Amino acid sequence: MKLKGSEIIMESLLREGVDVMFGYPGGAILPTYDAMSQYEDRLHHVLVRHEQGASHMADGYARATGKVGVCIATSGPGATNLVTGLATAMMDSSAVVAITGQVPIPAIGSDAFQETDVTGVTLPITKHNYLVTDVRDLAYTIKEAFHIARSGRPGPVLVDVPKDVQIAETEFIYPEGDIVLPGYDPPSSAQDAEIDAALRLIQEAERPIILAGHGIMMSGAMHELRELSERAQIPVSLTLLGKGAMPEDHPLVIGMMGMHGEACSNLAIQEADLLLALGMRFDDRVTGNLKTYALNARKIHIDIDRSEINKNVKADVGIAGDLRTVLTQLLPKLKRKSHPDWIGRIRDWQEDSSERDILNYETPGILLTAQVINDIWKLTGGDAITVTDVGQHQMLEAQYYPHQRPSTLLTSGGLGTMGFGFPAAIGAKFGKPDEEVWAVVGDGGFQMTLCEMATAVQENTNVNIAIINNNFLGMVRQWQELFFEKRYQATPMVNPDFCKLADAYGIPNRCVTRRDEVEEAVQFARGIDGPTLIEFVVEKEEMVYPMVPAGADLHDMKRRPKPGEA
Amino acid sequence: MAEAKIDSKVTVVALVENEPGVLNRIASLFRRRAFNIDSLTVGRTHRPHISRMTIRVDAGPEYARKIATNLQKLINVIDVRIIDNEPHVERDLALIKVRNDDADSRNTITEICDRYPARIVDVGPKVAIIEMVGTEDIIEEFIEQVRPIGIVEMIRTGVVSMGRGTRIHDTNFINRRALIEAAAKARSGNGRVV
Numbered sequence: 001m002k003l004k005g006s007e008i009i010m011e012s013l014l015r016e017g018v019d020v021m022f023g024y025p026g027g028a029i030l031p032t033y034d035a036m037s038q039y040e041d042r043l044h045h046v047l048v049r050h051e052q053g054a055s056h057m058a059d060g061y062a063r064a065t066g067k068v069g070v071c072i073a074t075s076g077p078g079a080t081n082l083v084t085g086l087a088t089a090m091m092d093s094s095a096v097v098a099i100t101g102q103v104p105i106p107a108i109g110s111d112a113f114q115e116t117d118v119t120g121v122t123l124p125i126t127k128h129n130y131l132v133t134d135v136r137d138l139a140y141t142i143k144e145a146f147h148i149a150r151s152g153r154p155g156p157v158l159v160d161v162p163k164d165v166q167i168a169e170t171e172f173i174y175p176e177g178d179i180v181l182p183g184y185d186p187p188s189s190a191q192d193a194e195i196d197a198a199l200r201l202i203q204e205a206e207r208p209i210i211l212a213g214h215g216i217m218m219s220g221a222m223h224e225l226r227e228l229s230e231r232a233q234i235p236v237s238l239t240l241l242g243k244g245a246m247p248e249d250h251p252l253v254i255g256m257m258g259m260h261g262e263a264c265s266n267l268a269i270q271e272a273d274l275l276l277a278l279g280m281r282f283d284d285r286v287t288g289n290l291k292t293y294a295l296n297a298r299k300i301h302i303d304i305d306r307s308e309i310n311k312n313v314k315a316d317v318g319i320a321g322d323l324r325t326v327l328t329q330l331l332p333k334l335k336r337k338s339h340p341d342w343i344g345r346i347r348d349w350q351e352d353s354s355e356r357d358i359l360n361y362e363t364p365g366i367l368l369t370a371q372v373i374n375d376i377w378k379l380t381g382g383d384a385i386t387v388t389d390v391g392q393h394q395m396l397e398a399q400y401y402p403h404q405r406p407s408t409l410l411t412s413g414g415l416g417t418m419g420f421g422f423p424a425a426i427g428a429k430f431g432k433p434d435e436e437v438w439a440v441v442g443d444g445g446f447q448m449t450l451c452e453m454a455t456a457v458q459e460n461t462n463v464n465i466a467i468i469n470n471n472f473l474g475m476v477r478q479w480q481e482l483f484f485e486k487r488y489q490a491t492p493m494v495n496p497d498f499c500k501l502a503d504a505y506g507i508p509n510r511c512v513t514r515r516d517e518v519e520e521a522v523q524f525a526r527g528i529d530g531p532t533l534i535e536f537v538v539e540k541e542e543m544v545y546p547m548v549p550a551g552a553d554l555h556d557m558k559r560r561p562k563p564g565e566a
Numbered sequence: 567m568a569e570a571k572i573d574s575k576v577t578v579v580a581l582v583e584n585e586p587g588v589l590n591r592i593a594s595l596f597r598r599r600a601f602n603i604d605s606l607t608v609g610r611t612h613r614p615h616i617s618r619m620t621i622r623v624d625a626g627p628e629y630a631r632k633i634a635t636n637l638q639k640l641i642n643v644i645d646v647r648i649i650d651n652e653p654h655v656e657r658d659l660a661l662i663k664v665r666n667d668d669a670d671s672r673n674t675i676t677e678i679c680d681r682y683p684a685r686i687v688d689v690g691p692k693v694a695i696i697e698m699v700g701t702e703d704i705i706e707e708f709i710e711q712v713r714p715i716g717i718v719e720m721i722r723t724g725v726v727s728m729g730r731g732t733r734i735h736d737t738n739f740i741n742r743r744a745l746i747e748a749a750a751k752a753r754s755g756n757g758r759v760v
Contacts, residue, residue, distance in 0.1 A: 123591060124598050128641045131587075140742065148641060182739040183583065183644040307635035310628070 005135045005166040006035035009099060012142035013043060015174050018070050020044045020061070020430050022054040026074025027114060029101030031166035046430065046459055049451035051078050053423040055085020055098065056449070059156075060424030062095045063410045064385060065431035066218070068149050069094070074101045076114030079160070080121060084417060086156045087125040091414025092241060093214060095154035097145050098126075104164040105133055118160050127155030135168040140175045147179040152186025153305040154218060186304055187320040195329050197317045198300045203335060205274035205298075207342045208234045211257065211286075214241035214413075215279015215303060215323050217406040222246065224327035225278065231331070233338045235346055237265040239280045240398055241413045248402035254346055258286040259548045260395040263557055264349035266548065269294050270555040271345075277301045279323050282312040283414065288554035302326050356545070356560045359400075366539045367515055369393055369468050374400040375515075376438060376466060379522045384436040385410065385428050389421030389445030392474035395544045397440050419448030425463045426456055436526065437462070443469040443495050453505040456531035464525040465507075465533040467498055470540050478543055482558070502533040509533040575604065575702070576630035577649040577656065577727045578621040581737050583642040584610065591640050592619070601633050605658075605724030616644070616737060620726045622702070644737050653730040659699050659723040661687075662709065665716035666694040678711045693718055701725075 003011065009032055013021065023045060025033045036045055048054040051073040058069030073079050079100040089096040103112040119131045128148050130141050138161065145157040190198075202208065216225050225245055229236050229252045236246050237257040246253050255262030257269060266288075269275065275297045280286070287293045290312060301308070301315035302323055309318035319326055354360070358370045373396050376384075386401055387410040388394040394411055403409050410428055412420040425439035446467050456463055473491040480488055502509035508528050510521040512535065525532040545560035582588050589608060596603060604622035611618050623630050627650050634646045665671050666689065675694060679686060682704070688695035698708050702725050709717070729735060 119587065120590070123587075123594050144742075181641060182737060183638075184641050305639070307632070307639055309635075311632070 001172065002169045003172040004031070004035065004169050005138050005161065006031040007038070008135070008138045008170070008172050009142065009161065009166070010035050010039045010043060011172060012139050012174060013070065014039070016068065016142070016146045018043060018068070020046060021070040021072055022046045022048055022057040022061075022427065023072030024048055024051050024054060024074070024078060026078045026101065028075035028103055028163045029072060029078070029099075029166075030074075031163060032072070032099070032101065032161070045072075046426075046455065048423070048455050050449065051081030052084050052419065053426075053449055053452040053455065055082040055096065056088065056417075056420050056423035057427030057430070058096045058098070059085055059089045059092075059094045059420075060387060060410055060427030061431040062089070062154075062427075063092075063424070064407055064428035066407065067095070067431070068146055069096045069427060069431075070099070071096065072099045074114065075103055075118070076116045078114075079118040080116055082158075083121065083125065084419070086122055086158065088412050088415045088417040088420055089156040090125045090127065092412065093154050093218065094156065095149040096156040097142075097149050098156060098158040100158060100160050101166070102131065102160045102162040105162045106164075108162065118158065122158050125156070126158050129158040129160065131160045131162075132165050133162070135165050135170045138165065138170075139173060143175050144179055144181065148181075148184065152184070186322070187306060188322045188325050190302075190319045190321045190326045190329055194317060194319045195326070195333065198319065198330060199333055201274055201298050201300055201317060202232055202234075202276070203337070206339060207268075207272045208232070208274040208276060208339070209268050209272040210234050210236045210276045210278060211239065211269070211280050212236050212242045212245040212278050213239040213280025216242060216245035219279060219304070219323035221279070221324035221327050222406055224324055224331060226250070227331055228327060228334065231334055231336055233343065234276065235268060235343060237261070237268065239283075239286055239413070240411060242280060243398060243409045244403040244406040247404040249404065254350065256398050258283075259288070259550070260398070260544050260546065262350075262399075263353050263546045263559065264346050266546070266554045266557060267349050268346050270296070270553075272297045275299045277303075277313075277315075278327075279303060281305075281308045284312075284550075287312065288548045288552055288556070292553040294554075355562050358560065361563055367513060367518075367536060369396045369470070369536075369538050369542055370400050371515055372466070372468060372512075372518060372536045372538065373397050373440065375518045376440070376522055377401040379519060380436055380438065380526070384408070384438050385432060386438045386440050387411070387421050387425035387428055389441040390416045390418045390475075391442045391445065392470075392478065392542065392544050393440055393442045393468040395475075418445035420445070422446060422463075422465060423449050423452045425465075426452060426459075426461050429461050429463050437464070439463055439465045441465065441467055442474060443467055443471060443493060443498075444473045447495070450501070453502070453507055453531065453533075457505050457507060460530045462529055463531050465531065467533065467535045468538055469495065469498065469535050470538050470542065471495055472540055474542065475544070477541070478547075481541070481543070482547075483549070498533065498535040507531050507533050509535070511535045511537065513537045574624060574626055576623050576625065576627050577654075577725065578623060578630055578634055578637065578646060579649055579727055579735060580619040580621070580637055580646045581611070581644040581735065582617050582619055583644065583739075584615050584617045585642055588617070588642045591642060592637065595636055595640065599636060601636075603633075605722070607724040607726050609726065613737070613739070616739065620724070622725050644739055645735065647735055649727050649729060652733060654727055654733070655730060656701055656725050656727040657699055658702050658705050658725045659697070660705050660709070661721050662696045662698065662712060662717055663693050663719035664696060664712055665692070665718060666690065667692045671715050674715055675712070678708070682708050682711075684708060
């Protein structure tokens, strides 16, 4: 049977297991929207209020589920509005497929109305992209797009479909079986020699540490990680996106690493004699000054992306492979070990950190972000999916909301995209309708994508929005305080009344200014089936500690003074 | 120092799908990752869907490996190899237009061209074009020889490279739509055809 290009898109999406897509219509994608009406019962379309929201929602959906998130936009401005979301997904290896309309083929290159060279624009921020110029190529292109997006190191793939290709008809053939791409073969297992070399380093190490990243979860290697850590008694430090790779209440998990990581993690990295870097990429926010980074340590680096190995940090043993496969090869040969002195040393550092914990401070009369987030953690049983925006609240979430399960902290780590949190939370809720979802956002970032409140209302998406409002761009303010002599240029914010705003959208809301109001407000939000908003008015000039200044040595942390020392 | 410089040069050879935008992807990658390259040539192969790229990098093998692993990540790049120490043939072609307006210069040109694999392909009253084919270093040497005569225009193709003997760098890839249509035909309508 012959189908139109637009119908082929729908049929192909169904065959890839898509049940929801986030998008916004427009001229060049209209034929596809027209075809949607026949598929409404199987393919739900969520109408966003800005295409950036669509790309973040698809990203949030993908991160929460491990499936591919789909967003749709029209040509020109519709497609360019996706750009921030695609770049975000690219940096954090999130499997997103974007389908964009394009002006008809004869008009391409003529500066037609709403024409943009979208494959050109998105070339460096997608894993791959396509301009489909023949309807006969459409079905297999979409199949390839999904395959590329979800396999290997996942990432966003964009398929640009000119309007006339959406209208043209052809026989619909969906390619069966596995896609074979000649130039695309993600590595899977390690060679025996590599495994032996890694084992040798592990056996010889006296002060080993595992650096667990996002790759653990994408590979599904949580069990293997735990097995490795427990059997060889190796402490585990997590990257921001690695949170959830191993339950954070596990005694061997020593918290996040990096710029705002736990001091014990950073100190342990600097003193370690072996780094086992698993599914992480030595981002500058993780390493600090590379010249002084982990100088005492040999490095084993396992990552599915070969180009990550030796990119920033030279590996003594570099293995390009799928983590779960490689760890499964490694574990049977791994001997039991223990490092009581090393772990004791880390415990001392942890002791010191807990003395400096802000939660131990007497802070009468003011509400602190750390308290709010820690209270949300307690009240949600530590089991919610939290989706953050970017800035101080994000780092404090990472510090004060320990995650037990994989893929329950969704955050823009690599790109640091303000405006990500709220739409990504909506996407996550679509992916995990039975889970409690909280968008923890700052007053700055929330205002970048708050138009999606209308989307949440239209879809009655049960997302709880926690606005951490300090009337400042807090993290930038922190840098200005520390490095620009408190010249608060363009960081104080005059904000709208967020509760009135929520009222205008018909979203139940609360404003919290005192610690003793937090619990009631959180329970109020949890009790409502639909979007809710709580504004937490917090201390204006909070600091996030520890902090490794950008480019400084990882051990050179600014610490919060102990009570009494301040 | 010239010798040390030549030693550090590495060649990366890539087989790529002959599709629109592939060169753009590669150029974009080099720009984005700030890879410095010496020369890049692209040409067709005996397979209609495959082009072959030779990239000269003025850096050590480690840098070349970085370029190679990143190139390999591009979906349209089928296979990448680094030709470093293995025996290979490499050729660069230069067209050099030189001053040719007195007996002295004409004599010098003829004399130099006799000593190199170069030939004069165009002669006029004022200028002549010399075609010179060879390895990169011999072309560079040749250019220095003719430079005193007065070079007025010059172009080089960049290096192309091929492993010697049975070091074969090829792929049997054919184009994708053909693959899928062939598969569909083989199923003769019994497959999932709506």
